Amino acid sequence: MIKFDVKEKTALVTGANRGIGLAYVEHLIKRGARKVYAGVRDASTFASLKAIHENVEPVLLDVTRTDHIQALAKKIATLDLLINNAGIIHPCFNGADNAAEIARTEMEANYLGPLNLTLALLPALKKSRGVIVNVSSIAGISNFPSLGPYSATKAALHSLTQGLRAELQRDGMMVAGVYPGPIDTRMTEHFEMEKAPTSQVAERTFAALAKGEVDIFPDSFSEQMYGMFLANPKELEKTFGGMIQ
Ligand SMILES: NC(=O)c1ccc[n+]([C@@H]2O[C@H](COP(=O)([O-])OP(=O)(O)OC[C@H]3O[C@@H](n4cnc5c(N)ncnc54)[C@H](OP(=O)(O)O)[C@@H]3O)[C@@H](O)[C@H]2O)c1
Incomplete structure (x- = not known):
């Protein structure tokens, strides 16, 4: 079993300017990472990221932009950890009139972006026997109907995670999936649910990697929802179906 401690390691976090991504950056620094590339779409957030610690280097990265990905792959020669965190959500039912348009936009950011970035950085990650962390969602385990197309993008990311894990094992690499429920970020500001803090996601992710949990x-x-899924996948489908508002 591969175990991974972030101390003295070099990491890249996408969507690093706020929410879960920012918590990942802060906790990487807290745990002694040597270098954290903080990927952001908006260069005006560079200053506040640099202020976190001298080991944080903000980099311009819209994961849907091939030119950004290529420039980054050229720049980053050493990488131990890639966290594909950036994502978008447009709440919408699977059968809504605009579902196909929303699905296309969300697939670009939530699935094709992480896939393209991972492929571009794979040579550097293979060299270091590195780790890939994909931030999916519990909605990627079973479709949450009022977040229909979004759930499908997260299921695609989950599937990619499983495939890469098997494939890259022979290179000594670990590929982990993170499947949060409601977390207190801008993404969920209009959701009336109890939400866990972003720091908990970061803490539990790095604690899990250190134990080799993927x-x-x-x-x-x-x-709780994953426990239900393991016991009876149909039960989780029905539970999420029953949460339609
Ligand atoms: N919050 C939850 O309850 C929850 C639950 C399950 C999974 N997740 C997943 O957790 C991840 C982080 O979400 P969050 O809750 O922290 O949301 P958030 O506060 O809305 O942050 C999303 C981040 O992604 C960035 N982003 C969006 N599109 C991007 C793109 N094309 N290229 C690069 N960066 C992009 C945003 O940048 P800008 O500031 O430039 O927009 C922002 O930094 C997402 O993948 C989300 O699906 C969240």
Whole structure:
């Protein structure tokens, strides 16, 4: 079993300017990372990220932009940990009139972006026998109908995680998936649910990697729902179906 401690390691976090991504950056520094590339779409957030610690280097990265990905792959020669965290959500039912348009936009950011970035950085990650962490969602384990297309993008990311894990094992690499329930960020500001803090997601992710755990359910909601899924997948489908508002 591969175990991974972030101390003295070099990491890249996407969507690093706020929410879960920012918590990942802060906790990487707290745990002694040597260098943290903080990927952001908006260069005006560089200063506040640099202020966190001298080991944080903000980099311009829209994961849907091939030119950004290529420039970054050229720049980063050494990488131990890639956290594909950036994501978007447009709440919408699977059968809504605009579902196909929303699905295309969300697939670009939530699935194709992480896939393209991972492929571009794979040579550097293979060299270091590195780790890939994909931030999916509990909605990627079973479709949450009022977040229909979003759930499908997170299921795609989950599937990619499983495939890469098997494939990259022979290179001594670890590929982990994080499957949060409701977390207190801008993404969920209009959701009336109990939400876990972002720091908990970061803490539980790094604690899990240190133990070699690759399926990470970082809050009590996701833990409970995944328990239901393991016992009876149909039960979780019905439960999420019953949460339609
Ligand atoms: N919050 C939850 O309850 C929850 C639950 C399950 C899974 N997740 C997942 O956790 C991840 C982080 O979400 P969050 O809750 O922290 O949301 P958030 O506060 O809305 O942050 C999303 C981050 O992703 C960035 N981003 C969006 N599109 C991007 C793109 N094309 N390229 C690069 N960066 C992009 C945003 O940058 P800008 O500031 O430039 O927009 C922002 O930094 C997402 O993948 C989300 O799906 C969240």
